[in-house]
Amino acid sequence: MKYTITLLPGDGIGPEVSASAVAIVEATGVAVEWERHEAGLRAVEAGHGTLPEATLDSIRRNKVALKGPITTPVGRGFSSVNVGLRKALSLYVSLRPVLSWKGLKTRHDDVDLVVFRENTEGLYAGREHEVVPGVVEALKVITADASTRIARYAFEYARWRGRRKITVVHKASVMKLSDGLFLDCARAVAADYPFIEVEEMPIDRLAMQLALDPTKFDVLLMENLYGDIVSDLCSGLVGGLGIVPGANIGSSAAVFEAVHGSAPDIAGQNKANPIALVLSAAMMLEHIGERVAAERVRRAVGKVLAEGKVRTGDLGGKASTTDMTKAIIAALPAIEEVTA
Ligand code: NAI
DSSP states (O other): OEEEEEEEOOSTTHHHHHHHHHHHHHHHTOEEEEEEOOOTHHHHHTTSOSSOHHHHHHHHHHSEEEEOOOOOOSSTTOOOHHHHHHHHTTOOEEEEEEEOOTTOOOSOSOOEEEEEEEOSOBGGGOOEEEEETTEEEEOOBOOHHHHHHHHHHHHHHHHHHTOOEEEEEEOTTTSTTHHHHHHHHHHHHHTTOTTSEEEEEEHHHHHHHHHHOGGGOSEEEEOHHHHHHHHHHHHHHHTOGGGOOOEEEOSSOEEEEOSSOOOGGGTTTTOOOOHHHHHHHHHHHHHTTOHHHHHHHHHHHHHHHHHOSSOOGGGTOOOOHHHHHHHHHHHOOOHHHHHO
8 A cells, every 4th residue: 555645844954854754664665655845934935825725735635744843933924834734734632752762861761651732722822912012912712622622632542542640731720711621621521531540730830740750640631832831841851852753633634743843053964863753753654554664663763772873963972864864774673573
């Protein structure tokens, strides 16, 4: 079977790390025809908007995309392409697995948690306006529908993956209506899963607890802004942005992308760590049913990290993006090793 998948190489280090992910998927033997499309700065430079209709149409048609990071210029005139993509395709789930890897020196070992972030509303609904010069308002939009569907997804995920505990994160003591509604919806969904332990935690306490001992957590469920910040925080706990993958999932499409951005400071220098996007591609392979290929990629990454001979700058080494790509391909285990 040959899959058709949309590829958005993205900006900055995006083309380098996506070339790596594509080469590694190819090396697994899974046949993919990549439909390349632009978004972000490169789309603007090519004379289109930041999010061309052809790009959205391709993802709607193929249902699956692999996406490099996209630069969103700061300030007026440009709305975030990432937020626009998630809203246009209703990718309401952001799922980011955060895992300790053997061989990487970090403050905590044995971190194994998953961050679920509501992806379409909250403060990222983009409802900002100037009341009078010098006074702006940003609206935090929380709906029962969106809160319930992300909670349902997180609980179903926990059930199928054998995860034991979900921590619902909020600041309902201050944002009584908005975070209060998010919490109420999560509680209502939780009632259907009496076999999963549920705890509720204010976002500020979570930040401290994550710094002290992240191994206490299993699945974290929260609204958009908290999830954005907590995902980066959790990346830092296990070795940085270069190794944490992610998925944006909706009912009719899924876009796989790393947590990190376009890293303009190292773009075009063959220095970027491709692992975050490579692991996102492994999540993509799993999503389309290619579980063995996904596991081979994860094991190859684990082997390269554990050996520690090939490391990019963010992990304290000197290896290039292409060195890392070659090392991962060379470390791919045989199919029999994974299926045995
Ligand atoms: P960033 O994640 O691009 O970079 C932060 C720091 O981490 C930089 O020092 C960078 O060199 C390093 N870094 C990031 N990924 C790396 C990798 N794979 N290998 C080695 N080092 C890596 O965050 P920043 O600087 O805040 O954002 C830059 C641009 O990226 C902005 O335009 C922002 O809007 C965009 N962005 C896009 C995202 C997406 O497309 N999903 C997510 C986050 C930011």
